Structures are given as structure tokens and as C-alpha cells.
Amino acid sequence: MTAEPVRANRFELVDRAGNVRAVLGQVGSGPGTGEIYGLSLLDTHGTERLALTLDAHGPTVVFLQAGNVALQLGVDDPVLPGDNAGAFVTIAAGDGRPLLRLRAVPDGTLLMEGGD
Helix, strand or coil: CCCCCCCCCEEEEECCCCCEEEEEEEEEEECCCEEEEEEEEECCCCCEEEEEEEECCEEEEEEEECCEEEEEEEEECCCCCCCCCEEEEEEECCCCCEEEEEEECCCCCEEEEECC
């Protein structure tokens, strides 16, 4: 016997108190990225703390602190001419300002940028 798939646009996992703790589905959208789908984990206050996403540019894992990006790991695919392709890491300050960006580009070069 083959089980029928369960299908939905969005799934929400709630704790015993009814608070949303995880979301699977569309978790955002942005200019140039279109719809962003993935898994988002929320803390007990409903603040997003971890996201595994996939958009038009590729996959990304984001760790958040107080609602701001603290660490971002991903791989960008060349979608448009001039796009940066390759793996990247961004480390940010508590307010979300990028402090360090590393990117591996297709020619094997490692690019490093410091924050403000």
C-alpha cells in the first residue's frame, strides 16, 4: 500500500503552548531573489534564530541573534551576468552589520572584505 502525500503551501510546528517554533514553506521574498522557501526555527519568543533557505541564487544557512544576521553561509549560483558565484561566509556584529565577508570565486580566488 502506497501512502498518499500530505501537501500544503506552509507547515507550522507549534509547541504545547501553541507558539510557532518552526515554519516550513515560503519564509520570505526579496528583490532579485523572488520567493524564498525553506525551514525557519523560532525561539520561545517567536523570534527567528535559524533559517535554511533556497532562493533563485542558491542555498543559504542563516544564524540570527536578536533578529539580526550573525552568521551566514551559502552558495550563490550565477543567475544574472555579473553575479558573484561560489561559496560565501558572512560574520556580522550584534546589530547585523557585516564585519567579515569571505567568498570563493570560480577561478579559485578567495575574496575577503572587512566591514565598516
